[in-house]
Amino acid sequence: MDICSNLGRNVKRIRLEKAWSQEELAxxxxxxxxxxxxxxxxxxxxxxxxxxxxxxxxxVSASRLLEIES
Amino acid sequence: MDICSNLGRNVKRIRLEKAWSQEELAxxxxxxxxxxxxxxxxxxxxxxxxxxxxxxxxxVSASRLLEIES
Incomplete structure (x- = not known):
């Protein structure tokens, strides 16, 4: 998975864990x-x-957002 | 330390661990x-x-390059 897709997946997952909308994160x-x-x-x-x-x-740390989840 | 300075410090340290010049890394x-x-x-x-x-x-991983070293 390319870095941009992996980043997106991490951002979305952490946002949803916080029950935030994209609007809230924005x-x-x-x-x-x-x-x-x-x-x-x-x-x-x-x-x-x-x-x-x-x-x-x-x-979270910026590093965390680029981690590759198994 | 801002993220760009931290990144630079990590890149330089890992490059030197490999005994590479900046030319080599480039x-x-x-x-x-x-x-x-x-x-x-x-x-x-x-x-x-x-x-x-x-x-x-x-x-190394991209995430590794953004880690904050103590």
Whole structure:
């Protein structure tokens, strides 16, 4: 699985664990909802600074968002 | 420490553990040497796809490159 798809899967899973909408995550991370949707679908290629914004919003490490789940 | 500086520190440390020059890492990752130098100095904000190129060249996970060393 490519890094963007893996990232998207991790973001979505952690967001759902928090029972947040994409809107909520977008608001908390200072990103647009459509951008969050694109990240979750593996269609975006964020920079590490944007990755950190998403990680901070989800209260996990940026490294965690790139981990490959078995 | 911001994510770009932390990334740079990790890339440099792993590169030196392999006794590679920046030129060697640039060649292996398909990036320009000056870009590698900028990443190591924390001056670049790579996308996750570029991060994966560097990780692949260093034979570590992309997640590993963002880990915060104590």
């Amino acid at each position: 608001f908390r991370s200072g990103l647009h909802r459509t951008y969050v949707s694109g990240v979750e679908r593996g269609k975006r290629n964020p920079t590490v600074i944007v990755l950190q914004q998403i990680a901070d919003a989800l209260e | 060649f292996r990752s398909g990036l320009h040497r000056t870009y590698v130098s900028g990443v190591e100095r924390g001056k670049r904000n790579p996308t996750v796809i570029v991060l994966q190129q560097i990780a692949d060249a260093l034979e």
